[in-house]
Amino acid sequence: MGGWKRPLSYDIMPREPFHRLAGSLREIGYCPERAAECLALGGTDELYPLDYRYLPRWDDLLSQRPDDLSQAVRLLLLGLPVETARIKESLGSEQTGFLIGTGLAFESGGMLHPRLSIVPFEDLLVATDRLFMNADPESAEPGLSSDNCVWRLDRTTLLMSRKMRRDVTGDVLELGCGSGVLSLLTAKACPEHGRRSAKHVTGVDINPRAVNVAGFNARLNGAENVEFLQGGLYAPAKGKRFDYIFSNPPSAPGLVRAWNREGGATGREMVEEMLKGVGGHLKPGGVFQTTMHFGYREKGDIGSWAGNLAGSGRHEITYDLLGEEEDAETFALREAWQKAGPRDYGLYLRTYRQYSENLGKAGMARLCFGLLTAEGR
Numbered sequence: 001m002g003g004w005k006r007p008l009s010y011d012i013m014p015r016e017p018f019h020r021l022a023g024s025l026r027e028i029g030y031c032p033e034r035a036a037e038c039l040a041l042g043g044t045d046e047l048y049p050l051d052y053r054y055l056p057r058w059d060d061l062l063s064q065r066p067d068d069l070s071q072a073v074r075l076l077l078l079g080l081p082v083e084t085a086r087i088k089e090s091l092g093s094e095q096t097g098f099l100i101g102t103g104l105a106f107e108s109g110g111m112l113h114p115r116l117s118i119v120p121f122e123d124l125l126v127a128t129d130r131l132f133m134n135a136d137p138e139s140a141e142p143g144l145s146s147d148n149c150v151w152r153l154d155r156t157t158l159l160m161s162r163k164m165r166r167d168v169t170g171d172v173l174e175l176g177c178g179s180g181v182l183s184l185l186t187a188k189a190c191p192e193h194g195r196r197s198a199k200h201v202t203g204v205d206i207n208p209r210a211v212n213v214a215g216f217n218a219r220l221n222g223a224e225n226v227e228f229l230q231g232g233l234y235a236p237a238k239g240k241r242f243d244y245i246f247s248n249p250p251s252a253p254g255l256v257r258a259w260n261r262e263g264g265a266t267g268r269e270m271v272e273e274m275l276k277g278v279g280g281h282l283k284p285g286g287v288f289q290t291t292m293h294f295g296y297r298e299k300g301d302i303g304s305w306a307g308n309l310a311g312s313g314r315h316e317i318t319y320d321l322l323g324e325e326e327d328a329e330t331f332a333l334r335e336a337w338q339k340a341g342p343r344d345y346g347l348y349l350r351t352y353r354q355y356s357e358n359l360g361k362a363g364m365a366r367l368c369f370g371l372l373t374a375e376g377r
């Protein structure tokens, strides 16, 4: 099936049909709690991300359930095809036409096939690339990979959503916004989730596909105080200053610098650029926060490394370790295994050695995922 080569620009489309789609989804109970129940998960955290190993279980489970929510979850969350007539019954003909018209789904042989997923997160509905790219072979898009797709909400998104500032009422900049989910959390007040509304939010991403999908999400969630711009880091926000700048960037030490996960040999390449620009983009007293993979010999290395980059003395640097600390060898074994797999020992060994060498050169004896905060003095 033909790919989504020339995405529509959602920014110029009328808002009402987006609101009606969100309304229909909410009416049938499309929210994190009900979606988790529908898939018999232990809790909503298991949605971010859903574990591919259980797809056959959910496929069987939902095919036995005729209710509207189960069919919407099957199409929009799992990315499995559903009879068009069935989706028309659940969401209505107008919404089904809208899903097709906006390129979120396409019809073939009486079946509706998904091009994107819509993931419920807190009170938001968030379109991302499909959670399971190969679940529906008819939806395959040549050239789309885990490194250039619109980031699927995962553990790092969830951690950042919990740690980020939720009370900012001024101007906000998100670097590497992906689907825009975190920008939308700062843009939309929600007392139930302890969120206030920022005056204006700018989300920037280098991936044009992500910027377009983030625009879809702004409309779907009725956020008018947010704009999504395409470009590298601070470039689209040149000359502006913000009260809060934050990011959940690619930061895993890797073999390349990619858009989504790997941040170069040390994992720090994007974080270093962000820190160098902080002084020029924060308002006095503003706050910068980023998730990252910390790599260090001693934990004290983290503060001095970040402080030097952000401009010594101008910011107070603090950090929280949010995950399990790992030694460099364990990290290198796991990453090389994921990359090279069990089928070619020679490749696995070379990949492992490359990781070990990179980490050794950068003085990273231990690694841990965490949150770095720089507060302007």
Ligand SMILES: C[S@@+](CC[C@H](N)C(=O)[O-])C[C@H]1O[C@@H](n2cnc3c(N)ncnc32)[C@H](O)[C@@H]1O
Pocket: 151, 152, 153, 154, 156, 157, 160, 175, 176, 177, 178, 179, 180, 181, 182, 204, 205, 206, 207, 210, 231, 232, 233, 247, 248, 249, 250, 258, 259, 260, 261, 270
């Ligand atoms: C790990 S994803 C996070 C997406 C989203 N913030 C979230 O937490 O769900 C990292 C994002 O950074 C973007 N990115 C990578 N390099 C970038 C750069 N130099 N400038 C702007 N965005 C970049 C990627 O395209 C990707 O969308």
